[in-house]
Amino acid sequence: MKINVEVDCTPEEARRFLGLPDFTPVHEKYVANILESMDKGLSPELLETMFKSWAPMGEAGLGMWKQMFDQVSGARK
Structure with missing residues (x-):
């Protein structure tokens, strides 16, 4: 038996x-x-430091971001 229930609510209500x-x-x-960091001017070193401290998975998260940025910058060259 399969029962489906649909709930119509906002993310806040859920x-x-x-x-x-x-x-x-x-x-x-x-x-x-x-x-604020973007307004002050973002250097690559500052960006790396920010992502190291803010990335949800630490070094693995930073590696993922770095790979993504490398792919994007490589595609534009």
Whole structure:
């Protein structure tokens, strides 16, 4: 037997219903830090340092970002 249930709700309503934490303030702070860094001028070293400290998977996440940037920059050359 197969039963399908459809729930029409916003992501905020689903988060509250499931009891998940609200990370909106953390997200806003993260975005504000990135925008502030971009306004000040982003050097490759600063970008690497930021991603090392902010990347969700540490070094593995940084490697993924670096590979992506290398592919994009290589495609534009």
